[in-house]
Amino acid sequence: xxxxxxxxxxxxxxxxxxxxxxxxxxxxxxxxxxxxxxxxxxxxxxxxxxxxxxxxxxxxxxxxxxxxxxxxxxxxxxxxxxxxxxxxxxxxxxxxxxxxxxxxxxxxxxxxxxxxxxxxxxxxxxxxxxxxxxxxxxxxxxxxxxxxxxxxxxxxxxxxxxxxxxxxxxxxxxxxxxxxxxxxxxxxxxxxxxxxxxxxxxxxxxxxxxxxxxxxxxxxxxxxxxxxxxxxxxxxxxxxxxxxxxxxxxxxxxxxxxxxxxxx
Amino acid sequence: xxxxxxxxxxxxxxxxxxxxxxxxxxxxxxxxxxxxxxxxxxxxxxxxxxxxxxxxxxxxxxxxxxxxxxxxxxxxxxxxxxxxxxxxxxxxxxxxxxxxxxxxxxxxxxxxxxxxxxxxxxxxxxxxxxxxxxxxxxxxxxxxxxxxxxxxxxxxxxxxxxxxxxxxxxxxxxxxxxxxxxxxxxxxxxxxxxxxxxxxxxxxxxxxxxxxxxxxxxxxxxxxxxxxxxxxxxxxxxxxxxxxxxxxxxxxxxxxxxxxxxxxxxxxxxxxxxxxxxxxxxxxxxxxxxxxxxxxxxxxxxxxxxxxxxxxxxxxxxxxxxxxxxxxxxxxxxxxxxxxxxxxxxxxxxxxxxxxxxxxxxxxxxxxxxxxxxxxxxxxxxxxxxxxxxxxxxxxxxxxxxxxxxxxxxxxxxxxxxxxx
Numbered sequence: 029x030x031x032x033x034x035x036x037x038x039x040x041x042x043x044x045x046x047x048x049x050x051x052x053x054x055x056x057x058x059x060x061x062x063x064x065x066x067x068x069x070x071x072x073x074x075x076x077x078x079x080x081x082x083x084x085x086x087x088x089x090x091x092x093x094x095x096x097x098x099x100x101x102x103x104x105x106x107x108x109x110x111x112x113x114x115x116x117x118x119x120x121x122x123x124x125x126x127x128x129x130x131x132x133x134x135x136x137x138x139x140x141x142x143x144x145x146x147x148x149x150x151x152x153x154x155x156x157x158x159x160x161x162x163x164x165x166x167x168x169x170x171x172x173x174x175x176x177x178x179x180x181x182x183x184x185x186x187x188x189x190x191x192x193x194x195x196x197x198x199x200x201x202x203x204x205x206x207x208x209x210x211x212x213x214x215x216x217x218x219x220x221x222x223x224x225x226x227x228x229x230x231x232x233x234x235x236x237x238x239x240x241x242x243x244x245x246x247x248x249x250x251x252x253x254x255x256x257x258x259x260x261x262x263x264x265x266x267x268x269x270x271x272x273x274x275x276x277x278x279x280x281x282x283x284x285x286x287x288x289x290x291x292x
Numbered sequence: 293x294x295x296x297x298x299x300x301x302x303x304x305x306x307x308x309x310x311x312x313x314x315x316x317x318x319x320x321x322x323x324x325x326x327x328x329x330x331x332x333x334x335x336x337x338x339x340x341x342x343x344x345x346x347x348x349x350x351x352x353x354x355x356x357x358x359x360x361x362x363x364x365x366x367x368x369x370x371x372x373x374x375x376x377x378x379x380x381x382x383x384x385x386x387x388x389x390x391x392x393x394x395x396x397x398x399x400x401x402x403x404x405x406x407x408x409x410x411x412x413x414x415x416x417x418x419x420x421x422x423x424x425x426x427x428x429x430x431x432x433x434x435x436x437x438x439x440x441x442x443x444x445x446x447x448x449x450x451x452x453x454x455x456x457x458x459x460x461x462x463x464x465x466x467x468x469x470x471x472x473x474x475x476x477x478x479x480x481x482x483x484x485x486x487x488x489x490x491x492x493x494x495x496x497x498x499x500x501x502x503x504x505x506x507x508x509x510x511x512x513x514x515x516x517x518x519x520x521x522x523x524x525x526x527x528x529x530x531x532x533x534x535x536x537x538x539x540x541x542x543x544x545x546x547x548x549x550x551x552x553x554x555x556x557x558x559x560x561x562x563x564x565x566x567x568x569x570x571x572x573x574x575x576x577x578x579x580x581x582x583x584x585x586x587x588x589x590x591x592x593x594x595x596x597x598x599x600x601x602x603x604x605x606x607x608x609x610x611x612x613x614x615x616x617x618x619x620x621x622x623x624x625x626x627x628x629x630x631x632x633x634x635x636x637x638x639x640x641x642x643x644x645x646x647x648x649x650x651x652x653x654x655x656x657x658x659x660x661x662x663x664x665x666x667x668x669x670x671x672x673x674x675x676x677x678x679x680x681x682x683x684x685x686x687x688x689x690x691x692x693x694x695x696x697x698x699x700x701x702x703x704x705x706x707x708x709x710x711x712x713x
Contacts, residue, residue, distance in 0.1 A: 126622065126623040134618065138618035142320040147319075154309060154313060154316070157305020157306060158305075159308065
């Protein structure tokens with residue numbers, strides 16, 4: 029990638045706090061406690077880059093993932109996608125942004141029970157108003173790409189966990205998004221199945237930027253770069269190509285990059 | 293796999309998106325009806341069905357009353373009877389209050405729209421003598437014979453020449469028929485049969501006035517056992533001296549529309565218009581009750597149905613939050629999510645309406661069966677085919693009324709929170 033190409037995602041001083049609402053019933057005026065899930069994080073993600081987010085439970089991985097995907101908005105700071113600050117978008121436009129630019133893979137697959145594997149994969153294309161025949165062709169191509177060419181008419185209940193996750197990956201890629209985020213994509217799979225799913229994932233994603241949140245070192249192994257979080261703070265940003273100090277935000281973690289293995 | 297996204301075709305993408313979303317909703321509804329969530333689905337169907345069925349039963353009864361296909365059978369009979377005698381009225385003061393000029397009045401009433409016929413009724417106790425010299429007192433009822441007037445006091449009028457020919461436009465000089473129709477009880481009492489000559493022991497009847505048995509009613513009606521004879525009104529008037537003022541005690545009206553009652557009430561001052569049985573439903577119920585019943589049933593069905601659908605949809609959206617949030621996460625717009633859930637709700641509600649129509653018609657049948665076994669001889673409720681359409685339309689209205697609530701519920705589904713879980 030040329031050095032002057034702007035990053036696909038740029039997070040600047042990203043903070044996300046949640047207000048605990050339990051005291052609201054007792055007193056509206058009382059100071060309600062807040063918890064900071066993410067604390068002034070600044071990172072950037074390039075086009076086609078595979079980034080792993082690691083850290084223990086509660087470290088802020090999922091929160092960061094949701095902010096990057098435009099599922100949530102930061103309390104302060106900005107998330108810029110290809111130059112557009114997601115915070116400036118209305119809810120409707122953020123949804124459209126996700127449809128056109130972001131693919132999401134969930135830990136629990138979240139497939140629609142009533143639809144076949146092909147129907148689930150084609151779902152985002154329905155929203156785009158694509159013709160049925162074209163939807164079917166496109167969904168079949170992707171299912172074949174993830175090794176499920178013989179399962180296209182199967183309902184989720186008729187598929188194994190690994191197969192369901194591959195359907196979810198195909199669904200995430202069906203609109204050719206520029207970014208795919210995956211939250212514990214192998215969390216419900218055994219090691220061997222997880223490895224197979226990840227192989228498929230990386231091979232079909234091609235030029236798509238991927239951000240994976242996981243505890244699993246095997247999953248992190250496919251990443252070009254691993255960002256480690258703890259208590260909502262960035263503690264390491266390790267690149268396999270060792271060009272850690274290329275960009276501004278990435279240099280924030282140079283001093284802790286040597287600790288990244290221990291953090292994971 | 294990049295660069296392979298198909299492009300929307302000639303049909304507007306919005307139309308294709310909506311139709312495809314509706315198709316997905318239909319699939320989801322079918323799967324839900326068969327799957328582990330079937331209880332919730334069928335509860336909603338059942339709730340709507342119950343509301344619609346009850347509405348149809350009540351409406352059917354209301355329509356039945358309003359269209360007179362219930363307690364009145366095909367005809368509605370009214371008796372116009374005098375309240376009290378009075379010098380200033382047209383009532384004629386005899387031993388009991390009577391109307392005067394009854395023949396022309398009955399003719400005028402017959403001219404009313406929806407009135408099939410009207411006949412004055414005069415009753416007198418007369419002493420009849422059989423050919424074997426046996427004589428007995430019987431109740432003589434004088435009427436103007438009409439083909440539609442089948443029975444009077446449960447005795448047939450078959451055998452009477454229609455039109456009361458002796459009256460002859462008030463001249464009382466027409467053809468004297470001398471026809472008497474005997475009830476089974478009267479015939480047994482005097483020991484007579486059809487064709488026998490009868491003598492009337494009243495001083496006002498001249499000797500050349502003969503009577504004969506025109507018919508004997510041997511029917512099973514309760515009244516046929518009483519000693520009653522039916523005869524031409526003018527002949528009974530002549531027999532009893534009531535011909536001078538063309539008197540009768542009552543006027544019987546057969547009509548097809550209860551609205552005629554108000555017209556009848558204006559015929560004679562100081563008179564009462566009663567229905568045939570006197571204690572039939574029409575006297576008990578106000579004229580507007582059927583409409584009130586139907587409107588109340590409609591409103592209750594709408595309110596109960598809508599509340600039920602809203603409650604069940606609330607439970608459904610709550611249980612479906614994860615999938616709804618997933619749809620939002622992958623970029624399915626709020627409009628499409630609403631279309632999806634609303635279509636599911638509408639489909640199950642319409643299904644409830646259809647089931648309710650079947651139950652409603654079953655209920656109407658049951659009401660009619662029970663009422664005919666215990667209270668009436670004719671159906672109480674009207675099971676009109678249009679009620680089926682009405683039931684489905686009400687179900688659709690219920691579904692539409694619940695849509696704003698669905699929209700509110702969907703807005704409350706937090707995408708990030710659900711996806712996090």
